[in-house]
Amino acid sequence: xxxxxxxxxxxRNKYLKDDVLYIDYKNVDLLQHFILDRGKIQPRxxxxxxxxxxxxxxxxxxxxxxxxLLPYTTG
Amino acid sequence: xxxxYETLLIVTPEADDDGVSAVIGDLRTAIESDGGTVLQxxxxxxxxxxxxxxxxxxxxxxxxxxxxxxxxxxxxxxxMKLDESVIRSxxxxxxxxxxxxVRQEIAERDHAGDAAAIEEQRVAAxxxxxxxxAAAAMxxxxxxxxxxxxxxxxxxxxxxxxxxxxxxxxxxxxxxxxxxxxxxxxxxxxxxxxxxxxxxxxxxxxxxxxxxxxxxxxxxNAEDVADDSEDSTVDDEGKEG
Numbered sequence: 338x339x340x341x342x343x344x345x346x347x348x349r350n351k352y353l354k355d356d357v358l359y360i361d362y363k364n365v366d367l368l369q370h371f372i373l374d375r376g377k378i379q380p381r382x383x384x385x386x387x388x389x390x391x392x393x394x395x396x397x398x399x400x401x402x403x404x405x406l407l408p409y410t411t412g
Numbered sequence: 413x414x415x416x417y418e419t420l421l422i423v424t425p426e427a428d429d430d431g432v433s434a435v436i437g438d439l440r441t442a443i444e445s446d447g448g449t450v451l452q453x454x455x456x457x458x459x460x461x462x463x464x465x466x467x468x469x470x471x472x473x474x475x476x477x478x479x480x481x482x483x484x485x486x487x488x489x490x491x492m493k494l495d496e497s498v499i500r501s502x503x504x505x506x507x508x509x510x511x512x513x514v515r516q517e518i519a520e521r522d523h524a525g526d527a528a529a530i531e532e533q534r535v536a537a538x539x540x541x542x543x544x545x546a547a548a549a550m551x552x553x554x555x556x557x558x559x560x561x562x563x564x565x566x567x568x569x570x571x572x573x574x575x576x577x578x579x580x581x582x583x584x585x586x587x588x589x590x591x592x593x594x595x596x597x598x599x600x601x602x603x604x605x606x607x608x609x610x611x612x613x614x615x616x617x618x619x620x621x622x623x624x625x626x627x628x629x630x631x632x633n634a635e636d637v638a639d640d641s642e643d644s645t646v647d648d649e650g651k652e653g
Binding site: 358359361362363400402403404405406407408409 | 456501507
């Protein structure tokens with residue numbers, strides 16, 4: 338199942354550490370890693386973000402969408 | 413106590429340098445007449461928009477950092493709405509840490525090579541947040557005590573900050589920063605992706621229960637259904653037994 342990341346093992350996030358202080362909504366290159374092909378926000382269970390980081394991330398993505406830095410939807 | 417606001421706006425791609433500086437100048441005046449201070453106002457970059465805005469696929473992003481009272485976001489939004497060359501805009505209040513970083517970045521740009529000035533900015537920003545935190549921690553009694561103490565000794569700075577904070581709580585500002593209420597549902601978006609994942613087993617299990625019931629009732633359909641759901645019939649036999 339998904340390359341050995343089935344139940345039990347947590348996938349670690351390679352772009353964001355758990356102790357980041359904030360995520361800048363203007364950092365499009367970073368945010369791009371966390372949206373799916375269709376422009377949706379990647380779920381936490383796939384990227385292994387902590388709840389706190391995921392909150393900051395989704396807020397940043399939503400802000401970026403508002404100002405046309407990221408798409409609401411694609412395709 | 414003023415708040416630190418970041419304004420990001422998109423100016424129409426047809427605007428030339430003069431047009432852009434006119435917009436910036438206009439907003440600068442607006443901020444200052446509202447009692448705010450502009451820390452920096454500059455073109456961020458010209459880039460492709462992620463989606464069309466007012467029929468444009470490209471835009472000139474302008475970024476403005478300013479200190480201002482809580483009325484500032486509304487003033488700015490209103491002004492930008494009236495300006496035809498601004499096609500999209502957003503005013504947000506940054507997190508404390510990000511504010512410190514931005515201030516430092518600005519200081520570094522303004523005083524390139526002047527280490528003392530940079531350090532000064534950084535310390536000032538940190539002190540501000542410490543004062544803020546201290547004010548938040550202060551109980552009502554302490555505030556009253558502090559006010560009395562302040563009345564006696566005309567030791568202005570410290571006490572003033574404390575007072576301002578307690579009144580200037582952050583409550584209303586978040587709402588302003590987030591006009592995109594529409595986004596609230598976005599968290600849910602992530603869910604449909606479930607289908608890809610581990611849920612397959614459960615989903616098919618659900619489907620199968622229906623058909624097998626039918627098989628027991630209607631023999632004619634039995635073959636078709638059984639073809640579709642081989643696994644399920646096995647499972648169900650297990651259950652029955």
